[in-house]
Amino acid sequence: MKRFFIPLLVTVMFSLSSQAQQIHRCYTDQILEQLSIQNPDEFKAIKAERAKILQYNQQFSNASNKVAQYRIPVVFHVLHAGEAVGLGSNLDSMQLYSQIQVLNEDFNRFNPDSGNTPNVFKSIAGSMDIEFIMAAVDPNGNPTSGITRHNYGQISNTGTIDNSIKPATTWDANLYFNIWIADMDNGILGYATLPGTNPNRDGVVLDYRYVGSSTTNNFPGASPYNRGRTGTHEVGHYLGLLHTFQGGCSGNNASNCGFQGDDICDTPPTFSANYGCITGTNQNTCTEVPNDNPDMPMNYMDYVNDACMNLFTDGQVDLMESTLNTSRAGLLTSPGIQEVFTFEGQIIDKNTGLGVDAAKVIFITDDYEIELEANSGGYFTSNAFIEANYNIYAGKWGYMTENYATNQLIDKNTPNIIISIEDGIYYDDFIMDFGWSVSGNATAGIWERGVPVEATFNGDVTQPNFDIASDFGQKSWVTGNTAGNAGANDVDDGTMILFSPVFDLSGMNAPVLSYARWFYNGGGNGTPPPALDDELTIRITNGTDNVVLEIVDADELNTNQWKDRSFNLNDYLAPTDNMRLYVETSDFAIAGHIVDAAFDGFKVEDSDPTAIEQTEIINGLRIYPNPSSGYFHIDIATIKDVRSLEIYSVTGQLIYSESNLSKGLNKIDVSELEAGMYIVKVNAAKKVFQDNLILH
Incomplete structure (x- = not known):
């Protein structure tokens, strides 16, 4: 060219x-x-x-290489x-x-205005x-x-x-x-x-x-x-495309029109840009051989007025x-051209069959993720779903995460799905966001949830490039999750703290906490480098007592790999309904040590499952008046650990939900409900009390 x-x-x-x-x-x-x-x-x-x-x-072949339609x-x-x-x-x-x-x-x-194209050019006008x-x-x-x-x-x-x-x-x-x-x-x-x-x-x-x-x-x-x-x-x-006047009159014969001027042979070369409105074929500023054609000022790649442009050529x-x-x-x-559709489903408790409020579901492909949160009835909806093969997981804090499907095609014809998850287990592999928090005063190396990327220091791997193999997904918590030289974003001059949401272990007989952790401490300024003095501390609290489970430092060998840990919590403190776990990594001195940490695979379950009550369905509630009109009273004074009251239609649709209940008598306004039969349920720890309600 x-x-x-x-x-x-x-x-x-x-x-x-x-x-x-x-x-x-x-x-x-x-x-x-x-x-x-x-x-x-x-x-x-x-x-x-x-x-x-x-x-x-x-080399382009019009017959073999064209797609049915280009969508941009x-x-x-x-x-x-x-x-x-x-x-x-x-x-x-x-x-x-x-x-x-x-x-x-x-x-x-x-x-x-395509009809305004001069007759001499209509045969080469392109679509x-x-x-x-x-x-x-x-x-x-x-x-x-x-x-x-x-x-x-x-x-x-x-x-x-x-x-x-x-x-x-x-x-x-x-x-x-x-x-x-x-x-x-x-x-x-x-x-x-x-x-x-x-x-x-x-x-x-x-x-x-x-x-x-x-x-x-x-x-x-x-x-x-x-x-x-x-x-x-x-x-x-x-x-x-270039301008039709690109190069003036160059590219004016069959031997050079494909690589001179605008590099296109069926656009006649034009000496310079055209302005105003030129609609005819009287202008010919360049001579072509062997076949001479008039100028094409009405081409979209010239400069005439908008109303006087009307064609691209086949070339x-x-x-x-x-x-x-x-x-x-x-x-x-591009994902931008994909057809979107509405996709819905429900997440239910495996034992009760009831919808799980605020449960989460995540749909994962190689290119993107869609994370949704369920409403009070456990239902979730996406109005912009994309056809693809998905790995599907659902869970909630206090439930075991469920791998519903692997590589499942979801398209506009896929029926709604129902995913069951099991209550009574605190599990988090960080594939979804269950509400862990971060604080600290270090100047760098903040805890981040994501797919870990490898960092190194003098040949040592300071930060993993994979999460643990035994959990779902590929995410974990990592300090300063940045690839390359560890010194660029490790924990510096302070402490970074990762802490869990509150979890309730009051109903567990023998709770066992397990997790995987990674820690690296190395380097340092000076000759010889100062002694390594940085730590990873993991502690737990029940709201009153605060207990250190372990301190990881340079005295432990090979800490820069995933290590599984497990603790019988009854050996450390009394389980309550106000538990939290803290993961602290600290860079104490100004000696330039490299400090990196990672955390994954959190789980708390009862090691004595026979001591866990199965959810019991109990018929009979103190509801009056029943039948009623406009409102009813319900007495829950004798029910322990009440979590919510729900009203369902006879077809199983959640109509009403209330979690802010007094311990005794409650007045429930149902004036907006139509006459008919309903099912009232009171959800308590491991028990569901239910009765029929008739409205006039």
Whole structure:
């Protein structure tokens, strides 16, 4: 490829005498010119990427390589100055949808003005079979409108957008097509990045005045650029197209048209950009051999008014498809284009069959996780579920985590699921967030829940790159969970404390606590290094007594590996309903020691299961009046450890729930319930009391 970009000031900048401000119809070439000076390596990478696209394009087979339809997930990043949505640059969703409509019309040649294409060009007018859609799922697997909004004030400097705003707001450019909307107030209508650009800056920028079409929703765009064709033009660049006037009259014969000018043979070379409105075929600024054609100013990659543009060519479509099959291929498998659907289920107690309030369920793939929390009836719902194969786990603090399914396909036809979990066991492998907390005064090395990543010091592994094998998932708690040199984020100059939620062991006969821990202490400043004096301390409290279970220090060999530990808690303190576990790691001195720790596989269960009462269903409650109308009284004075009162329909649907109950007589308002029969349940420790209630 002899020529990539041309002297820019000659062909790209222009001033309209009717406008006081200089208008830059497209600023893409200037951005590239700046890049060639400021970052020549990236500029070379863009040229190299284009060479790959052109090579692919030469081998492209329309019959064998086209996909049925290209679907592109778009995210609009609306940059505003605090205006309300719909005012100024803070465009409302309808105007953004209008731009999507324009793109889909123009790229598929559904545009209403396609009939204006001169007859000489109609046979080569291209249709791409592409659909631009608003991203439905964000990079974290959450539902999205495909619109983000950021208050950055008025922006007139493209450098600020490219170097500061884009990196702070972009979604993964390999998976999403990022479009920024801004009030640039400097005459720039828009600009784009070509394939091969740094992903932190990759995408299209449009001035808000030129977004969407005034013909579809009467948006007050700035005439004559009010039909959304600035977006069409810049998206063409994003998909690999150059200006039709790129290189002037170079590439004017069959032997060089594929690698000179705009690198496309069915777009006639044009000496310079065209402005205003040129609709006919009388203009011919370059001579082609062997077949000479008039200029094509109505091509979307020229500079005429929006109303006077109406086509891409077949050759341009082929090049854009080649881009999508190479440099932009990640867009075609983005989670943003996946169909989303509503998926529901319930988490129930294995013994009682009742829904478990605030239980959690997590759906895990190789790429993302979806964690949901159940309501008071144990029901969970996601309105933006994605078809995939999932590993599914459910649990709650005070319950055993259940591995419901492994590699199970869930799609829009999958029926609701019911997951049973077992009460009476405190278990946490940290696959879900059950509410552990962190405190401390160290300057670095905070406890983090996540997939551990390896850190090293002088060849020693100070931090694991895996969790324990005996639990679910891959997460654990790790201090300063950062890969690389341990000294960059280990515990420094203080203590970091990880502590559990409160757990109730008052009903256990012989509770046994087990967990796995990791600790590393090494290094130090000075010759020889000062003695190792840092520790990992694990202690437990019952609300009154505070007992140290173990202190791990350098005297213990091979601590930098997962070590399983187990304790009969009756040997240390009296179990109560107010237990907590504390995991403290400390860097005591300023001697520069490396301190890293990890914790996983927490579990407390009764070592004498025969002493655990099974949940007992007891019929009969003191309810009056019954039948009743509007309200009833219920006496629970003789029921110990009452947790909640629930009212169910005869079909098993939870209608009412109350956990704030007095120890004696309670008045329950049921005035909003319809007449009929209901089931009243009082949930207590290992017992459920129930009776029928009739409402008039």
